[in-house]
Amino acid sequence: MIKLKTLILSFFMTGVICSNYKSQTIALNTPLLEIPPNAYKKDLNNELESYTGIYKANFQSKEITLYITKIEHVLQKSSRKNYYSDILDIKYIIKNVNGSVLQDTKNDINSKIKFFSIQTRPTLNTIIFFYSGTNCNVGWGDIFLKKISPTQISWEYHPDDIILDESRCPQGADINIYLPETKDLIFTKQ
Numbered sequence: 001m002i003k004l005k006t007l008i009l010s011f012f013m014t015g016v017i018c019s020n021y022k023s024q025t026i027a028l029n030t031p032l033l034e035i036p037p038n039a040y041k042k043d044l045n046n047e048l049e050s051y052t053g054i055y056k057a058n059f060q061s062k063e064i065t066l067y068i069t070k071i072e073h074v075l076q077k078s079s080r081k082n083y084y085s086d087i088l089d090i091k092y093i094i095k096n097v098n099g100s101v102l103q104d105t106k107n108d109i110n111s112k113i114k115f116f117s118i119q120t121r122p123t124l125n126t127i128i129f130f131y132s133g134t135n136c137n138v139g140w141g142d143i144f145l146k147k148i149s150p151t152q153i154s155w156e157y158h159p160d161d162i163i164l165d166e167s168r169c170p171q172g173a174d175i176n177i178y179l180p181e182t183k184d185l186i187f188t189k190q
Contacts, residue, residue: 028086029120032078040073041085047120048088050147051127055187057155059180061097066090066187067106088117088127094178103178131179136169139177155185
């Protein structure tokens, strides 16, 4: 009889936990303050999908190639709470006019550079990205990508931090910001 009660209680608790988890799935553009702890910000309306792919642009004698992929259920940690979210992750390759690579986060498996979506603004067709910056976090900040057609996105990037604290950076580290520091640069899907 005790085993039967334990079994029934186990099924009941499993059902409560599973239904509670399902109720924690929320829309992707839910503001941070409204996200319950451990919730899942899911791309319910496929807002992210239209941004995926390979995009190219030229800026100041450089060719910039963005590789945008969607990743589901990524743990996001903030000082206030942890939650999960579907995100867009960006890797990139920047070449100068003669074709030599200036920066490559796509093929460099040791790259510590992070570049991922943190917020959507569906009414503006815009996704906001966090960029961790280059070595020593030089150039960290937000980047805005706006969908202007099925094959084009508009880029806006203004670094939040370009001042280097040399004490936290190894001697000889490349501290150049290679990403285009501009607004309204058009990337075309390949």
